[in-house]
Amino acid sequence: MRPAAVFTGLAGMAVVASLLMAAEARLRGGTGGEDTTAAEAPEMGPAAEITSETGGRLAPISDADAEIIARAAQPAAPSPASTERMTATPADPPPPPDTPGGQAAGPAAKKPIELTRPVAENAGVLSFGERRLQLAGIVPTPTDRICGPAGRQWPCGMLAKTALRQLLRNRSLTCDLGMAEWKGTATAACRLGTQDLGTWLAENGWAEAEAGSPLGVVAEKAKQAQKGIYGGDPRRK
CATH class of the missing domain: 1.10.287 (Helix Hairpins)
Incomplete structure (x- = not known):
């Protein structure tokens, strides 16, 4: 009180x-x-x-x-x-954890998903309508890249893109993704049949390997052999 x-x-x-x-x-x-009697008492009214x-x-x-x-x-x-203390309600209990142990659910596991009608925007990036997919393990070669010494330069970026388009020929791919639909640009390993596209680009010297990528070994072999962007203009051969 x-x-x-x-x-x-x-x-x-x-x-x-x-x-x-x-x-x-x-x-x-x-x-x-x-004692005063009722008769002797004065009127008291209310x-x-x-x-x-x-x-x-x-x-x-x-x-x-x-x-x-x-x-x-x-x-x-x-x-x-x-009054406020008496009517106050206890605080709401914390929400239950998403998974046992209180840990939040991780990203969805990737699985092979078939994608149709791929278009090579450059040697490393594919487009599927408004969605884009970058091949894992490599550094895409921009289409405006120029290779070779002065006087012998050539548009290696455009030729790298052309080489990838000739390989695809609008055929369906199998890519390791967390979902079939995504927004923006996703990164995934893709295969044409059994051929990994990132490995093919690195082996033929049409794209450099990312730092720490397992494709660094094959990319170095292509560089030593002066393939793709590491060599001369293939149109002069």
């Missing part, structure tokens, strides 16, 4: 006790100890009366005194802060 409520209750009890004592003093001083335990009537209490007693007997209204 709050201190304000305790103080209000004690004040009310003190008012009631003082009024009772005042009424008893009036009775003893005005009647000389004799004023209240207090009756003693022996059945005798005590001095009447005015309306103002009765209202004070009634207000003192009423419990104090709770403060907004205490």
